[in-house]
Amino acid sequence: MAVANVSSHDVEHHEHEHHDSFITKYIFSTDHKMIGKQFLVTGIFWALIGGFLSIVFRLQLGFPDMNLEFLRPIFGGWIDETGKLDPNFYLALVTMHGTIMVFFVLTAGLSGTFSNFLIPLQIGARDMASGFMNMLSYWFFFLSSVIMFTSLFLEKGPAGGGWVVYPPLSALEQAIPGSGLGMTLWLIAMTCFIASSLLGGINYITTVINLRTKGMSFARLPLTIWSFFLTAIIGLLSFPVLFSAALLLVFDRSFGTSFYLSDIYIGGEALPNTGGSAVLYQHLFWFLGHPEVYIVLLPALGITSEIIATNSRKPIFGYKAMVISMLGITILSFVVWAHHMFVSGMNPFLGSIFMFLTLIIAVPSAVKVFNYLTTLWRGNLRFTPAMLFSIGLVSVFISGGLTGIFLGNSAIDIQLHDTYFVVAHFHLVMGSASFFGLVAGVYHWFPKMFGRMMDEKLGHIHFWITFVGIYMVFFPMHYIGIAGFPRRYYTWTEFSFSDMYTDLNMFVSAAAIITFAGQMIIVFNFFYSMFFGRKASLNPWKSNTLEWTTPLHPQHGNWPGEIPTVYRWPYDYSKPGSKEDFIPQTVPLSATPESNLPHEEKLVNLEKEIIAEEGQILVANESKEES
Amino acid sequence: MYGLLIAIGIVLLLSVLWMVYRIQALISVAKGSSKKIATTSNKVNAILLMVFLIGGCILMFWYSIKEFDNYQLPVASEHGVITDQLFWVTMAVTGFIFVLTHILLFWFGYRYQYDDNKRASYYPDNNKLEVIWTLVPAVVLTVLVFTGWRAWKDITAPAPEDAHVVEIMGYQFAWEIRYPGKDNILGDYDYRLINATNSRGVDFSDKNSFDDFPAQQVVIPKGEPVLFKIRARDVLHSVFAPHMRLKMDAVPGMPTRFWFVPTKTTTEMRAELGDDEFEYEIACTEVCGRGHFSMRRVITVVEPEEYRKWVSEQESFIQRNPDLISDLPSDLKELAEIHINESK
Numbered sequence: 001m002a003v004a005n006v007s008s009h010d011v012e013h014h015e016h017e018h019h020d021s022f023i024t025k026y027i028f029s030t031d032h033k034m035i036g037k038q039f040l041v042t043g044i045f046w047a048l049i050g051g052f053l054s055i056v057f058r059l060q061l062g063f064p065d066m067n068l069e070f071l072r073p074i075f076g077g078w079i080d081e082t083g084k085l086d087p088n089f090y091l092a093l094v095t096m097h098g099t100i101m102v103f104f105v106l107t108a109g110l111s112g113t114f115s116n117f118l119i120p121l122q123i124g125a126r127d128m129a130s131g132f133m134n135m136l137s138y139w140f141f142f143l144s145s146v147i148m149f150t151s152l153f154l155e156k157g158p159a160g161g162g163w164v165v166y167p168p169l170s171a172l173e174q175a176i177p178g179s180g181l182g183m184t185l186w187l188i189a190m191t192c193f194i195a196s197s198l199l200g201g202i203n204y205i206t207t208v209i210n211l212r213t214k215g216m217s218f219a220r221l222p223l224t225i226w227s228f229f230l231t232a233i234i235g236l237l238s239f240p241v242l243f244s245a246a247l248l249l250v251f252d253r254s255f256g257t258s259f260y261l262s263d264i265y266i267g268g269e270a271l272p273n274t275g276g277s278a279v280l281y282q283h284l285f286w287f288l289g290h291p292e293v294y295i296v297l298l299p300a301l302g303i304t305s306e307i308i309a310t311n312s313r314k315p316i317f318g319y320k321a322m323v324i325s326m327l328g329i330t331i332l333s334f335v336v337w338a339h340h341m342f343v344s345g346m347n348p349f350l351g352s353i354f355m356f357l358t359l360i361i362a363v364p365s366a367v368k369v370f371n372y373l374t375t376l377w378r379g380n381l382r383f384t385p386a387m388l389f390s391i392g393l394v395s396v397f398i399s400g401g402l403t404g405i406f407l408g409n410s411a412i413d414i415q416l417h418d419t420y421f422v423v424a425h426f427h428l429v430m431g432s433a434s435f436f437g438l439v440a441g442v443y444h445w446f447p448k449m450f451g452r453m454m455d456e457k458l459g460h461i462h463f464w465i466t467f468v469g470i471y472m473v474f475f476p477m478h479y480i481g482i483a484g485f486p487r488r489y490y491t492w493t494e495f496s497f498s499d500m501y502t503d504l505n506m507f508v509s510a511a512a513i514i515t516f517a518g519q520m521i522i523v524f525n526f527f528y529s530m531f532f533g534r535k536a537s538l539n540p541w542k543s544n545t546l547e548w549t550t551p552l553h554p555q556h557g558n559w560p561g562e563i564p565t566v567y568r569w570p571y572d573y574s575k576p577g578s579k580e581d582f583i584p585q586t587v588p589l590s591a592t593p594e595s596n597l598p599h600e601e602k603l604v605n606l607e608k609e610i611i612a613e614e615g616q617i618l619v620a621n622e623s624k625e626e627s
Numbered sequence: 628m629y630g631l632l633i634a635i636g637i638v639l640l641l642s643v644l645w646m647v648y649r650i651q652a653l654i655s656v657a658k659g660s661s662k663k664i665a666t667t668s669n670k671v672n673a674i675l676l677m678v679f680l681i682g683g684c685i686l687m688f689w690y691s692i693k694e695f696d697n698y699q700l701p702v703a704s705e706h707g708v709i710t711d712q713l714f715w716v717t718m719a720v721t722g723f724i725f726v727l728t729h730i731l732l733f734w735f736g737y738r739y740q741y742d743d744n745k746r747a748s749y750y751p752d753n754n755k756l757e758v759i760w761t762l763v764p765a766v767v768l769t770v771l772v773f774t775g776w777r778a779w780k781d782i783t784a785p786a787p788e789d790a791h792v793v794e795i796m797g798y799q800f801a802w803e804i805r806y807p808g809k810d811n812i813l814g815d816y817d818y819r820l821i822n823a824t825n826s827r828g829v830d831f832s833d834k835n836s837f838d839d840f841p842a843q844q845v846v847i848p849k850g851e852p853v854l855f856k857i858r859a860r861d862v863l864h865s866v867f868a869p870h871m872r873l874k875m876d877a878v879p880g881m882p883t884r885f886w887f888v889p890t891k892t893t894t895e896m897r898a899e900l901g902d903d904e905f906e907y908e909i910a911c912t913e914v915c916g917r918g919h920f921s922m923r924r925v926i927t928v929v930e931p932e933e934y935r936k937w938v939s940e941q942e943s944f945i946q947r948n949p950d951l952i953s954d955l956p957s958d959l960k961e962l963a964e965i966h967i968n969e970s971k
Contacts (some may be wrong), residue, residue, distance in 0.1 A: 065628060070630040087917045153691060162914045168879060169862040169915060175799065176916040262819040262880025265828065266799070266861040270819045278863055278878050285784070312739075314747040321757045343865065344876045345883035348783030350777055359768045366764040367757065369728060374756070376735040380747040383672035383740070391676070391736055398728050402721040409775035411710050412717065415872045418865065419913040457651045459674060461644065471683065479690070483698040484869035486912040489920040495908050497700060497869050517637050521644060574747040581746060612775050 020556075028139075030131030031556040035138050036117030039447060040442070042145060043109020044340055044523065049149075050100035051516045057093045058490040060085045062509020064491055064502075066268035078157070087490040091160040092178050094488055096152065098163025099186070103193055104148070106296035106434045108141050111235075112196075114441050115204045115228040117449065121547035122222050124213025124564060126557045127142050129206040135198050140196035142459035144189045151185035159186035162488060164289065166282050167260040171252045187246050194239045195244075201239075204232035213546070220585070221568040222558050223316060224544050226323055227302025230330045231295050238291040239336070245284035252276070279344055286337035294333040298326060300437020301368060301397075304390040306570075307444050308372060310543045311387035312379030313581050315571035318371045325364035325371075332361040336465070343417050351410045358408035365401050367393060380574065380581070384541070385459025389440035392467045399471075400429025403478065418488075421481025424474045432470045439466075439522065446526075447540045451552045452533030454525050462521040469515030476504050544570045544584045565614075568600075575605060664741050673740035684726065700869055703896060703907065703928065705888040707783045707872030713775055719765060721798075728920065748917035786886035790852035791934075793845055795909070796827055797857075797864030797877040800918025802909060803827050804845055808838025808943060818860060818879075824948060828860070831944070831951050832959055837966040840941040845926040847889055848934035854886040865913035868926060870896075876913055889928045946970060 029035060056075075059066060078089040078203035116134065120127055128134045151158040160178025163171040165186065173180045208221075208229045221229075248259040252273075260281045261273035309316040316322060338346060338354040372394045381387065403425040406412050416422060439462075447456045485498045492498040539548040546566070550558050564586040571582040577595035588611065589596055589604045596604065702711050739747075794805040794813050805827055807813040814829055814836020821828040829836050847853045857866050861879035866872045866885070875885040897905045907926035911919055929937065945952050945963055952963045 059629075066629050087920070091914065091916070091919070093726060144658065149884055166913070168787040172862065264861055264879050265818045265821040274880070277881065312747060315749065315751040317750065318757050320752065335727055343668050343874045345881055348779065351783070352779060355776060355779065359772045360765075362768055363761060363765050368760055370756075373728065373731050373735065374750070376732070376739060378748040378750065379735075379739045380741050380745055381673070381736060381739050383669050383736075388672060391732065394732055395729065398725065398732075402725050405721055405771065406714065406717050409713065409717065409771065411775045411778035412714050414782070414874050415707075415710060415714070415869070416868075417874055422891050455648065455652065457655075457668065458644075458648055460668060463645075464675065468679070475687070479694060479698040482700075484700055486865075486867065486910055486920075488914045491920055494921045494923055495910055496904070496906060497908055498910075513633060517640060520641065567797065571751065573747050573749075607915045 026265055026416050028135060030127070030135045032116045032120050032128045032134060033449070033554065033556075033558075035134050036113050036115075038138050039112030039116060039141070040449075041418065042142065043105050043113060043438075044526070046100050046104040046109065046145065048217070048523070049152075049520075050097050050105055051519065053093045053097040053100070055513055055516050056085070057090055057097070058509040058512045060090055060246070060490065062506045062512075064493070077343075085490075087484075088160060088177055089157055090490045091162070091176065092157040092182070093317060095160050095162055095165070095178065096148075096158050099148070099159070101431065102163060102292065102296065103190070104145060106438070107197065107235075107292070108193070110296060110434055110438045110441075111228065111231055112138070112141065112200060113438075114224070114303060114445075115200065115232065117445065118224055118547065119204055119207050119228055120211070121448070121550065121554075121558060122225050122545050123208060123211065123216050124546050124559075124566065125207060125211035126559075126563070128203045129211060130203055134203050137196045137199035137203065140192050140199065144192035144196060147185050147189040147192065150511075151182050151189070154180075154182050154185070156180050156182060157454075158182040164282075164285055167249060167252060167278055168264055168266075171261060172264070172266060172271075187250055187253075190246055191243065194243045197235050197239050199329070201232040201236040201581060204228055205236065208232075211607060213563045213566055216585075220566055220569045222302075223305035223319070223322055223326075224299075224302040225328060227298045227305075230326050231298045234291045234298070234330055235295050235334060238288040239294075241284055242288035245281055246287070249281065279341070279346055281336065282341050282344055282520070286340045287334075289340065290337040291333045293426070294329055296430060296434040297437075298329065300393060300434040300440075301326070302438045303441040304372070304393050306545070307386045307390045307440050307570050308375050308394075309573060310541050311382045311384055311390075312375055313382070313573045314375055315573055316371070316377040317374040317377075318367075319365075319569065321367055322371055325367045328364040329361060332357065332364070336408075338363055339408055339410075339413075342413045348410075355408060355410045359405065362401070362405060362408070365397075369398055369401070383460075384443065385454070385463055386440045386444035388460065388463040388467075389436045389443065392463065392470075393436035393440065395467075396428045396432040396436060396470065398423055399475075400427070400433065404429060408589035415484070416481060418486055419481040420477045420485045420487065423487055424477035424481055427474045427477075432474065442522070444541065445547075446529065446533075447536035448547050448550075450530050450533070451536055452529050452531075453536050453540065454529040454533060458521055458525045462518060462525065465518035465521070466515060469511055469518060473508055473515060476508050480504060480508075483509065539584075542580075542582045544572060544582055546585060549584065549586055634667070660832050664743070669741050673737045676733040676736040680729060683729075698760045701896060702870065702872060703889055703891045703898060704871040704873065705890055706778070707870075707887075708890075710782075710872050713771075715776060716774075717771055720771065767913070782887075786854040786884070790854040791847060792854050792856060793847065794827075794856045794858070795845070795866055795877070795924075797859040797911065797915070798826075798861050799916050800911075800922050802864075802866075802922060802924045804830070804842045804924065806840050806842055806938065806941065807835070808840055808941075810835060810838060810936075813856065814839050816858075821860065825944075825951060829944060831963070832955055834959070834962060837945060837963050838943050838970070840943045841947075842941065844924060846934060846937050847926065847928055848931040849889050849892045849895075849928050851931055851934075852886055852888050854884060856882045857885065863913045863914050864911045864915050864922070866910040867910045868907065869910070870907050871926070874912060884965050892928045892930060893926075894929075942971065943967075 061223050068079050068085055069083040072079045078086045142361050156177040159182045160176050170179050251257040252259050252261055258273035258276035260276045260278050262276040264271045305316050336358045338350055339358040342351045405423055407416055423544045443454055443459055480501055485492055549564050566585045567588045568585055572584050575595040578592055589600050589607055702708055753774050792807045792811055796803045803826055811834045815833040816828045816831050857875050857877045859879045866878040871887055873885055873887055875883050897903055909924040911922035946967050952960055
């Protein structure tokens with residue numbers, strides 16, 4: 001009874017929504033779909049900034065003799081009289097590129113967009129558990145973005161100690177100009193960002209647990225939802241630790257404490273701080289930092305699972321194994337952080353422990369890869385741009401994942417740590433894989449977001465430029481890394497062991513420029529198709545999940561009438577016996593006797609009882625309303 | 628010049644793409660091909676996947692073999708030989724998996740491209756397969772980890788008693804080197820003692836520091852264990868000696884260490900590489916500010932006899948600058964002066 005009442009109330013409520021003003025609809029919106037799009041557009045903005053910064057430092061690395069005078073209108077005094085990039089600003093570029101890409105693009109832009117957009121639509125909910133908190137989550141992110149963006153224009157430059165901002169470098173203004181106001185703004189921006197992530201994460205978790213529609217058991221959740229759910233849990237448990245790390249850093253910087261500082265002589269004076277530990281910060285940072293890798297990766301893997309199944313016209317292989325491996329990754333992601341610190345001076349015994357734990361986490365990742373491969377096997381593959389990017393994701397995930405086996409092995413890591421081998425590794429496994437997931441998601445759910453199709457041919461061109469480009473940029477870095485080239489070097493010519501490969505670096509830089517330019521294709525495709533794209537059909541990919549049962553332009557509340565009930569898992573593609581090659585989750589088992597499997601036959605009776613019961617409630621409800 | 632070329636390139640690329648886009652959009656409307664799935668473009672993409680696989684494999688093997696001597700740094704330490712071996716074993720294992728999985732990935736992409744007359748096979752799970760591909764990677768990884776762990780344990784074990792000690796202190800933006808002298812014990816230090824004449828903060832009231840001496844480069848004997856005692860005086864740095872396969876962070880307030888046995892003298896390595904200018908180097912691998920990329924020091928590996936000769940020729944801190952002991956209490960000062968006179 002209560003259920004029916006609530007939903008009829010929702011319908012009325014929904015009819016009042018037509019009076020949304022521009023501000024409540026597009027700016028301070030509490031509609032999860034609009035908030036998702038806000039995250040996406042902000043994410044695209046940041047991706048362009050972050051990509052551009054990387055191009056600038058790639059110019060320095062690939063063409064060290066180049067005159068960068070043409071960048072003076074943007075960077076002003078950071079280009080010196082001879083047209084060279086300032087080394088401090090080079091470090092600032094590297095730092096901001098990392099911060100922007102990891103947090104603002106691949107965390108907020110990926111998780112923020114798709115968790116918001118897809119969770120209510122795919123579990124059958126009218127909105128997030130708290131629409132207001134959800135709005136707050138975006139606006140904290142926006143505030144964080146504004147502060148971080150402002151820091152780019154400071155006289156002394158933005159933060160410059162690498163995206164990990166290790167103290168004492170980040171704590172002492174005497175050490176590098178970026179550790180002044182730039183670092184302060186970095187810390188404030190990150191604090192807002194953490195608040196945003198936590199507000200979002202709490203919402204995602206609550207929504208998935210409490211607001212699933214009738215019949216949507218956890219075992220019937222699409223893998224996207226599983227991944228968003230687990231991502232939110234990781235974020236909720238690890239971001240507070242980053243907050244504490246940042247807070248202690250604020251204290252050290254501004255209030256004279258010595259959490260991280262000890263025995264320092266700098267700028268001609270001995271500082272009073274003693275007893276602190278710089279390694280403590282590294283532990284706290286990587287306690288978030290490593291789970292963060294999975295925060296950006298898991299949503300991409302979830303999105304890929306959904307897209308590969310849909311476009312292979314095949315159920316995802318090993319649904320349970322996929323869920324279990326994601327659970328395994330979630331848990332293990334918290335106990336591997338110190339593999340970033342094998343040579344930080346921490347006790348080598350700890351190094352041994354973390355080496356064992358790290359290589360365990362490779363197992364669930366391997367299981368996922370084999371499951372993707374088996375899903376493709378004997379499928380009927382449609383190469384939509386989303387599908388191509390998902391296949392690309394599997395490829396870069398393998399390439400980057402395998403090099404993790406080198407780096408997780410502490411004996412081998414001694415040589416490779418902080419060289420370009422690491423840069424190649426995480427740009428493939430974390431950067432490119434998540435980015436491919438993000439792009440695949442955009443291509444796949446664009447019709448649901450804007451009711452129009454993105455152009456497929458442009459999508460194909462974009463894929464091939466990006467896929468080949470990504471490999472041309474990051475594959476050669478392995479060679480550079482094996483040769484021992486250290487990271488975050490302004491130039492390598494100071495050393496004879498690294499005074500070679502100018503050709504390879506030039507090649508990498510050229511490839512990076514082309515790949516970045518290629519991204520303009522999707523930017524164009526995205527904004528052009530938003531207004532002028534072909535009108536989408538209701539279910540353009542012939543997909544099973546719930547979001548495709550909503551109207552073309554779902555209003556706030558998503559479904560105009562009752563929320564549909566779910567009768568089956570989301571991967572009934574090409575089921576033997578059925579006429580179509582897909583059976584949406586809303587089709588009862590009793591309606592498809594021709595394709596039911598033996599164990600499903602038993603469920604049919606149960607299902608009939610439930611349907612009958614529901615019918616009675618509806619009838620009773622209607623008669624009550626009439627009276 | 629480059630900028631102009633790049634700008635022109637981008638403009639050209641964009642205009643070409645725009646034209647292609649308009650033309651194909653018109654054609655697809657005219658043909659009404661948007662409804663079909665098994666289109667030419669589906670086939671083209673499937674073929675491109677195979678092209679990528681074959682092209683990529685050829686490029687990778689060609690470059691890896693051609694450039695091997697370039698990117699494979701010569702190794703000059705005992706443990707380095709072991710870690711290099713681990714590296715290449717891991718490379719063989721992962722390389723095999725890399726090629727195999729990619730062949731499957733792209734071949735499946737090509738083989739199972741959309742066909743209107745076909746249907747995908749409904750194959751939702753197979754627990755036996757899942758168990759196999761959980762256990763096999765687990766076993767392979769265990770073997771790799773176990774061998775890595777044994778090497779790691781040996782490398783990080785305490786240094787032998789007779790190891791030659793060298794102190795390396797990082798600061799913005801260079802390294803300072805200190806030798807313990809005859810007693811092979813470094814004198815104490817305190818960062819509050821650092822000043823223009825005592826850049827390392829050596830405590831000269833500690834008798835062990837009397838024979839400590841500075842050096843412009845790290846000179847170490849071949850075939851004997853060497854212990855680097857590493858510290859930093861301002862921010863994090865990291866000692867990286869690529870040919871020694873050695874890396875350890877330098878942390879202010881927390882001394883660290885790394886010991887190893889060099890296996891080839893600089894002269895031997897020069898002969899082996901046919902490069903008369905070859906030097907072993909130390910670089911910094913923990914970002915430390917503006918000059919991070921230029922913290923170079925040279926390591927010279929010599930024969931043990933030559934090393935001993937070199938050590939005996941060095942002048943200690945207090946010999947070089949007797950002012951360093953001027954503030955000491957008289958008894959210590961006397962001792963120090965005796966020390967200076969003895970070594971003359």
